[in-house]
Amino acid sequence: MCGIVGRINFDNQPVKPAEIKSMCQLVKHRGPDDEGIWVNRQIGLGSRRLSIIDLSPKGRQPLTNETGSIRVVLNGEIYNYSELRKKLINQGHRFYSQTDTETIVHLWEEYGTGCIRWLRGMFAFALWDEKQQVLFLARDRLGKKPLKYYCDDRRLIFASELKAILAIKDIKKEPDCQAIDHYFGMEAVPEPFTGFKQIKKLPAASYLLVKKGKIKISRYWQIKFTPKLTLSFDKLKSEILNRLKESVQLRMVADVEVGAFLSGGIDSSAIVALMSQLGQKKINTFSVGFKNKELSEITYARLVAKKFHTQHQEVILEPTSFNLLPALAKAYEEPYGDPSALPTYLV
Secondary structure (H helix, E strand, O other): OOEEEEEEEOOOOOOOHHHHHHHHHOOHHHOOOEEEEEEEOOEEEEEEEOOOOOOOHHHOOOEEOOOOOEEEEEEEEEOOHHHHHHHHHHOOOOOOOOOOHHHHHHHHHHHHHHHHHHOOEEEEEEEEEOOOOEEEEEEOOOOOOOOEEEEOOOEEEEEOOHHHHHOOOOOOOOEOHHHHHHHHHHOOOOOOOOOEOOEEEOOOOEEEEEEOOEEEEEEOOOOOOOOOOOOOHHHHHHHHHHHHHHHHHHHOOOOOOOEEEOOOOHHHHHHHHHHHHOOOOOOEEEEEEEOOOOOOOHHHHHHHHHHOOOEEEEEEEOHHHHHHHHHHHHHHOOOOOOOOHHHHHHO
């Protein structure tokens, strides 16, 4: 998990580095390893990094191309970056780091807004092209990584979390009654709403393009339910297993230790089993349980951890854990009516 922030002024007034830095500080918990700030006249980008791939200084964000005309900040991970890197090198692009983030820069050079279609991963990123004077924000297909923005006639401000946007003193903080109504109906605030009229979530599978003060939001992917598969039961089992293996293997690529949530249920147990089968030598697993054994699945999690010799850690939910609710409200930023929020936060 990383945090990204930024701002572009439509009236060409210079962005203040101190403002980008203060926004970065408010998402510091998302990226404790490093901070990067870049400001050039009317545009500013900031990053708080949790280092996963390429832990060296070359992996610091914002990352750039060879000439410095393109800058990018990324929250997330590009799973197929190694394959993309080879393709781009064959097309003549030069890389200076081993990070997945740098592939975005060169994909943009090659394909422009079409770069997004090549990416497999969980991501929210912001890219500035100095030559074209274009700001490009994008979010992954299922919206796993957050990206929120505020816009008025003078500027667009964006961040991974609301708190970084709300810190800007002169923005309007008018409540959005429609968003509040959605919460009472759904127990969550659906995108593009946030609870504030002029602050929105960039929808999943969408990008936002800023050029000459004009904003365009486009959807680049839509799930398809056709054509239906007509495979036999045995072939379906094989297909599901192969896809699960590929998905797990892609997510095991890291220059740090890899872990998994383990509830003891079928899905998380299958993921841990596949990690072991794919050769992950040290698997860190994390579970949350309750003192009441009838309500807790932690016994099943222990069986799976023992079976695959994981480095297992457990958290037990106590009555005093409810003292964490204020911290939970700060972390989620929006009302969220799911009772699993507290045990998930503890894990």
